Amino acid sequence: MTYIISICSGKGGVGKTNVVINLGMALKNLGKDVTLLDANLTAPNLGLNLGFSKIPITLNDALKGRNHITEAVYIHSSGIKVLPASIALKDLSDVYPEKLKEAYSDLKKNSELVIVDNAPGLGREVVNSIKNSDEILVVTNPDLASVTDALRTVKLAKNLKIPIRGIVLTRFNESKYELSISEVESIIGEKIISIIPEDDFVKSSIKQKSSVITLYPKSKSSLAYKKLASDILGMKFNEEYKEDITNIHKLLRFFGFRK
Ligand SMILES: Nc1ncnc2c1ncn2[C@@H]1O[C@H](COP(=O)(O)OP(=O)(O)O)[C@@H](O)[C@H]1O
Numbered sequence: 001m002t003y004i005i006s007i008c009s010g011k012g013g014v015g016k017t018n019v020v021i022n023l024g025m026a027l028k029n030l031g032k033d034v035t036l037l038d039a040n041l042t043a044p045n046l047g048l049n050l051g052f053s054k055i056p057i058t059l060n061d062a063l064k065g066r067n068h069i070t071e072a073v074y075i076h077s078s079g080i081k082v083l084p085a086s087i088a089l090k091d092l093s094d095v096y097p098e099k100l101k102e103a104y105s106d107l108k109k110n111s112e113l114v115i116v117d118n119a120p121g122l123g124r125e126v127v128n129s130i131k132n133s134d135e136i137l138v139v140t141n142p143d144l145a146s147v148t149d150a151l152r153t154v155k156l157a158k159n160l161k162i163p164i165r166g167i168v169l170t171r172f173n174e175s176k177y178e179l180s181i182s183e184v185e186s187i188i189g190e191k192i193i194s195i196i197p198e199d200d201f202v203k204s205s206i207k208q209k210s211s212v213i214t215l216y217p218k219s220k221s222s223l224a225y226k227k228l229a230s231d232i233l234g235m236k237f238n239e240e241y242k243e244d245i246t247n248i249h250k251l252l253r254f255f256g257f258r259k
């Protein structure tokens, strides 16, 4: 039985695509058969983030009825399945988000878990994607604009009667200028189930077209993504973040505090 989890936000640029890639990769490492699907039809970048540039058959071809959806599934070097949307503007014509229903159900026999990367906003592509998912995760940053947009997404999912697993608070910096955890929870009215810290290793992994959990498995963001995956599967997680003391030692040595 395939289970479809939609990663949504409301506001763009909050870290959805990175949650899709890293949560998906972590679930795969825990033994699940995972497919990452790009339902951000108007501005797709899941494939690009994973190094797929020339893609012969995409989700758009499946939505147009030209190909079966399983023909648009590619295997990343990590072994995870990826279903990219087309980045070519011409491939947007005659693509109707209503067809996502058929695409998702055709995919159902092909994978154990499907993690969907969604467009920002509350347009037709988002509505149709949420409607055909088993549950959603709502990604937000600790600022008023993204939290307000996250609340609108939560309300949409409730109207559509789709379960909300919780909030993933990304790019968390513990700065006094950010909203606090309790403020975020009380505005949105849902629990924060994961906090992904701001971490330059995420940016570095994007540049290298891979996931942070593959390239920097001990980084603080990797541990947070892996914990979220374990929690979703109801598994115990007991890795702990250890500061890279070698860099601190180098710094102390530089300032003469250490030999
Ligand atoms: N945990 C993080 N730490 C640092 N930067 C991040 C983190 N998550 C996302 N980013 C940055 O935010 C940008 C937007 O992330 P992305 O996943 O593409 O957002 P969305 O899919 O919501 O538009 C990325 O290019 C990356 O630079």
Ligand SMILES: [Mg+2]
Residues within 6 Å of the ligand: 016, 017, 040, 045, 117
């Ligand atoms: Mg994105």
